[in-house]
Amino acid sequence: MKKSIFWILCYCLFACKAEVQYQPQTINQLYSVVLPSYMVATKSLNDEASLQYQATEKEFYIVILDEPKSNIAAENNLRLHYDDTILKVSNTGLANPKVKAANAIKINGLDGLQTEVVGSFKNLQVFYLVTVLESNSHYYQILTWTLDNNRQKIEPEMRKILDSFKQIKS
Template identity: 30%
Template structure:
């Protein structure tokens, strides 16, 4: 009887872990430019950022992602030249986080996503009294810089980070 009870408890404890680790993803084509696999628990919205070409959310899970694309030729015509994804990240992160309090930044990490160079960073901060965690990736393609910005409440970070990483790593043009 004791053995059966122990097995029952272990099964109950493993169910939430397995359900988080097995999120299904759907590949979303944005315009003619890029693709990103989005967890199937997120739905399209237009309410997160007016500049974003992709916006998905799940308000119950407090899971959000946007992609903002910047055409290099347009940036160049405005006199804005960036040498690499790190330079681009450095150029936007101060403005992006200006409305946040108690900001804590991880250092950026240089990565490759397919053939593209990218940088990733995490930011923890307070926004409207809520502890928020951001997972920010800047991807450089031959013609664009893409800011992939995912966020959630700090308390959901460990649950959602694997999905956010998988989502970002699925990026391709």
């Protein structure tokens, strides 16, 4: 009996502390990113996204939009593309969005801007980590979000996903 209880306790301890497993995803031979294995593909988050994944039980979502520079006005630049992305996020029904100042970042050789946005959506506080990256040929908008009260738990996973982003071809 004592051995059974010991093994049950050991199993519970190890099962509760299981590390998140990540799986690489390659999209249209254009870019790759690693995602937690618990996330599943969906088509319901954004009609224009090339990647859409969700973990509804954790209220964790990601969309990536890739836009060829050839489809955009020549005077557009990273800052204008970032401003447009933040405007779109703010116009999704987010009430009282609070947008932190943008940070200049570099992810695997790509320059970008990143910010955090917190606002209310249907009486829920939502946390967004918004990143816009620029390559020679594309702009990438990477939007991750979760409930604000999940932020401490989910934000490290958001950042791991973002840090894994790689453009495959330019």
